Amino acid sequence: MRDAVRRLVLGGLVGKLLGLLREVLLAAAYGTGVPTTAARVAQTGTLVPVDLFTADVLTAGFLPLHKELLTTDPARAATLFRGVRVALRWLAAVLTLGSLALAPAVVDLLAPGLAPATAATCAQFLRVMALGIPSYLQFSLLSYLEISHGGFRLSSARATAQNLGMLLALGLAWVLGEPVVLAGGFAAAYLVLHAWGYRSVRARGFLPAAGGGGGRELRSRLWRRVRPLLLLPVVLQGSVVAERVVASLMGDEVVAAVDYARFVATTGVNLVAVPLGLAGLAALAGLGTAAARERLAAILPGLLLVVAPVSVVLAVGSSPVVEVLYARGAFDAAAVATSASVLAGLGLGFWAQSCAYVLVKALNAADRNRVAAGSLLAGLVVTLVLNVALHAWLGPVTLGLASSAGAVVTAAVAAHALGVGALLWRWVGACVPVAGAAWLLCGRLPAASGWPGLLGVGGCVLVVFGLAAALLPPWRRVVRSLVR
Template identity: 30%
Template structure:
């Protein structure tokens, strides 16, 4: 499981590095003004729908069912099932795309009502969203193909495909002078990337000896089971996106730049979430599904423990860094050109609030598959419903005093509520028991994170002496110094603690 997760995580990291290159260029050219906010909404809208109908919900319903059909009926049965599902996807996406293009002003009004007070910004947002929305249909089919590949334990192509989105957007920025605005260039880059990503995963499917086929979408028993699982999964994904919709809607009423603050902070927050959380979620679901089918309950519990210990070990140092170094890190990455000090400070406050919920939201990538592997897509929806109420209530309560950072804190609190509910339900059902190895390593990771924080804080006066070493990037050397030595302290404490635990218990493998 961890070998596959490392493969997915490594490719996701490459994608995020390309994404940072893209975002650095975007920040310099777009800044955090009205045009940037318009593009952020246009970029978020198809991604919201993708997350609802494609990645989260679709994988939760399709991968276990496809794997079951493949096991019981072989390649021929899996081909018939996947062909019928593909036909359904194409029908739904065609209807959604036509409806969105026709009613786009109403859609944008719903998503960003605050923009209606500035007609030029509203009109630009509508134009940009009409360009980007076609990306949804393309990436939905690409997600379907990726699900097939994952079920056959081919993870690399699906994990690498997002790299192509960033490459296309970087190329679009280089050609921006040929478009009305930089935002229009980026919108076309997003759409083109949909074609490129789809072609890439279809090529990998062809390499595996399989083909895309269309079949009449008859309501066979397998299709009915898929739809019964897909319905609650959509509601669950929709709940997550509802909270994000709420961020965009509320932020559109906040001072100009708030939508952009959320975006740039989210880019950093998403790095550990993507590299760790997505990698674990993608690999853990088929792994747990096979163990559940084989009746290996001990293997299920062990897999969850190993996933959770990895999540705590890898996310806790990120939490410490985001809480202590948000502003200098954002300044180094984005603080140039049109991205001024106000944008740096605003984005940093949002990142600090997001950091509070980082471990919880990554842990959901392990806890939720524990239900989906058993075909239970309803329980996570109920837990998410309670968490979403907390999330949105806090957003509304905190937006006035804390602006965009209040929205981010609501997201963090909701993630903890969601994770705790799922963990309690799994524990009560006897499907999650925290073994001694997990408990000891979590406590060790907490101690190592405090060591990291102490080093970073203690280095503050010393590191400031190097701010003028590279005048164009005054924060670069201090940030690198604190990250390097703080990370070394974390690793040292983890290594020493691991040895001490191993000697005490003999073996914790």
């Protein structure tokens, strides 16, 4: 598991650095203007239906079942793979043709508050992005096939390749003066990834030539694994759509600003929690309850000591963070204020988002998909309700606060189900006074923006958490384990 996490972290780090460069250049070129809004809405319109039908089928259904069959009946594992691949081809055809034909209606559903000209541009972007759906689905299946065989090359390269494609498209769009080229970067990146992924798994012998029968029984087993999760993608994607709707009602620029803030908050989750979660699907599968609980008990304290200081920095220093990353070119003061407001709300729950991801993937690995679905559903319902109920009073910060509240609920439910709830809250309780002290110390700093403000906040947080780690014996033991 350690080697898998290391590979995924390194691959994710490169991808996130390229993603950061993409966001910085996008902010400088278009700010929170129409092209950025169109790109955000079109990507949501492309991925929401894809993830609605496939996300849990691949992660919680195909991957654990395929890995199990590889050791007991490789021929039936091949049958499972081939059946899922054919199903994804048909799904891709339906979704692609549907997006091409119904793009304006999809945009109206996702962002009803947009100006007519902005909505028309979004529909144009959506039609171009939709061309990448077939390759997106097939590459996703190939990457999970590789994980089942113990490989992580495709998964670690995914973010890097996607961001490279979008960077090249951004440069071309700027040179040509045609913003719609931005949408082509997504489709082109996955066409290349699909071709490379197919060649990679075939060269290493992971791609089965033929199946061994038993297709009906395998479909039944896959259905039993996925059935408890059927409501989950509906609520999950519904929450994504609701966020877009709420953001559009607060203004076109809020739709673009939300993703600038969310990129910052999700970077840490992707670098730390996602590798642990994906590797956990393979490493925790088959472990007994006690062994899995022991493994999680070793992971969670270290994870919290890494993400808790980041939460404080994002919540307290949201404005300097946004200024350092984005405040140049077309990204004006209004864009900074809107993005920083959302980021402050996300920062409050950054620690919970990281823990929730790892805990839910641990439930998936233990084939407790019904409980995993329940924990996510609880959090998503909280997020949805708060977004709808509070946006008119609190403004853009609602989008961040609602997401954080939902993550806390998901983490609490999943931790309780795994038997590590008491451990999680004991360590959260230990972090709260330290985070509070850091917050108060940051509040006494002279007002500063940009790099001086960010360095001041980051330095205060580092000093306070560093002293706690030096003075508290349990923290010292966890830090030594992390260093090792």
